[in-house]
Amino acid sequence: MPELPEVETVCRGLDRVMTGQRFTHVQQNRKNLRIPFPPRLPQKLTGQRIIGIHRRAKYILIDLDNDTTLIIHLGMSGRMVIDPDHTNKHDHLVFTLSNNNTIVFNDPRRFGLVDLCATADLPHHRLFAHLGVEPLSRHFSARYLADKIHNKKTDIKTAIMDQRVVVGVGNIYACDSLYLAGISPLRPAHKLTMPEITRLTRIIKQVLRKAIAAGGSSLRDYVQTDGSLGYFQHQWAVYGKAGQKCKGCTCADGIQRITQGGRSTFYCPDRQV
DNA sequence: CGGGCCACCTGGCGGC
DNA sequence: TGCCGCCAGGTGGCCC
Secondary structure, three states: OHHHHHHHHHHHHHHHOOOOEEEEEEEOOOOOOOEOOOOOHHHHHHEEEEEEEEEEOOEEEEEEEOOOEEEEEEEOOOEEEOOOOOOOEEEEEEEEEEEOEEEEEEEEOOOOOEEEEHHHHHHOOOOOOOOEEEOOOOOOHHHHHHHHHHOOEHHHHHHHHOOEEEEEHHHHHHHHHHHHHHOOOOOOOOOOOOHHHHHHHHHHHHHHHHHHOOOHHHOOOOOOOOOOOOOOOOOOOOOOOOOOOOOOOOOOOOOHHHHHHHEEEEEEEOOOO
């Protein structure tokens, strides 16, 4: 479920409850998610103080005061929930903190993952070494994107979802960004003009920033009433709207749903050329 | 190495 | 009510 804005909002919620606290108890309910849990994870975490929470791509990074970082990826269905009961079927990891909060990592599909890494070694971790630039950083510029895609034969939608190019842009924000930029998702990446690349770069940043702002403003302290951190209602421009007219559209058949690289793409053939 | 495709899982939904 | 097929927002790995 989560793309960059959701993960960013989850991080801000976690920061509120976790930073400065110690793990007083850690309960692990199975041996693996997408990859095995690190050996003796509960023992390694218990007693450690959390000194900060960050995000890189769609990874949550929890820095501990022994120069270790706890890495959490939410996959498709992962959630972090403040839940003293932690009796849900897919509560895989239960953290008890020194402020008596109970934080649960719940993930029905188990596409998420958890790992531990020396903080200084994070850039070389196998999950991070190949990652492209952060879309909200100044490194993600039109010139950078042009350089990355000028010889790419794949379609532009697949290209902007490629985490080696730019991180954090998932299926929903790829669809919406291309719609707002007026660029067809089917266009070969290397055929985009420089003005189009400039427009797309700017719109990706804008779309992600707006979504993060929406998360911040729609949640009190980033917590839902059910205790889940960071998720919020959002309006998409085209995502999931097959058959509906996009805003002010003149086309006959409305928003189309097609498949690209095995994923659903939603777009308006009239507005996106 | 680039690109295409698959696998990893469970749950929710619509249709019959 | 129940069963079935289809769909889901991510990503690493494999094969050509």
